[in-house]
Amino acid sequence: MTTTIEPPADAVAKDAHWAKTLERLRNRNRPTLTLRICDDQAAKDALVTAQYAERRIKETAERDPDSLESKKAVRTAAAEVKKAQAAVDEASIVLTFRALERTALAELKKQHPATEEQAEDGLEVNLDTFGPAIVAESSVDGLTIDDARTFLDTWSEAEAAALFQAAWDVQHETRLDLGKG
Numbered sequence: 001m002t003t004t005i006e007p008p009a010d011a012v013a014k015d016a017h018w019a020k021t022l023e024r025l026r027n028r029n030r031p032t033l034t035l036r037i038c039d040d041q042a043a044k045d046a047l048v049t050a051q052y053a054e055r056r057i058k059e060t061a062e063r064d065p066d067s068l069e070s071k072k073a074v075r076t077a078a079a080e081v082k083k084a085q086a087a088v089d090e091a092s093i094v095l096t097f098r099a100l101e102r103t104a105l106a107e108l109k110k111q112h113p114a115t116e117e118q119a120e121d122g123l124e125v126n127l128d129t130f131g132p133a134i135v136a137e138s139s140v141d142g143l144t145i146d147d148a149r150t151f152l153d154t155w156s157e158a159e160a161a162a163l164f165q166a167a168w169d170v171q172h173e174t175r176l177d178l179g180k181g
Contacts, residue, residue, distance in 0.1 A: 030099040031173035032140065035166040037159075040091035047084040054081050095163075096140040097170045105171055108133055127164075135167040 038044055054077035061070035100108065112130035114123040135148035143151075152160045 030101070031170055031175060032096055032098045033166050033170040033173060035095045035097070035162060036092050037095070038088055038092040040088070043084070043087045043091045047081070047088050050077070050080045050084040053077055095143070095166065097138040097167045098140050099170045099173060100138055104137070108137060131164050135163060138167045138170055
């Protein structure tokens, strides 16, 4: 049951739009992060090559900014980068992770306590069981715990670490700016 709390009168006096501000705060979406997986090395190499060529062409064009030929070369290079990026995007799998509510994350941690040995090493959770759980729970794409466990166990160490890290990092993503005094 949600109770409506009336904003303090002094807050309303300072900000006539407090109700809208409060509504916006209540309706914020939790942060999301994506993990892009591209197994097409040729597409990735073509993108890197196109980006390098574009940088070189731009450097050359900066030396003669009025040259129509240079301007055309820059446009052509940008089009090649766009085309190469589209090929990488087409070949890629994108996994999206959303931050859990803070209480849900705390509960998930409680469900996967560190073993005695892990606790001695300073770990708060059992990474063997927590890893698949956090990946599955934060997956927007519907990865199951079994999927996550399989990927974490069978992918290369670096890729498995990146999968876990994406699910973990989104839990600590902040979109706040504390500003200057």
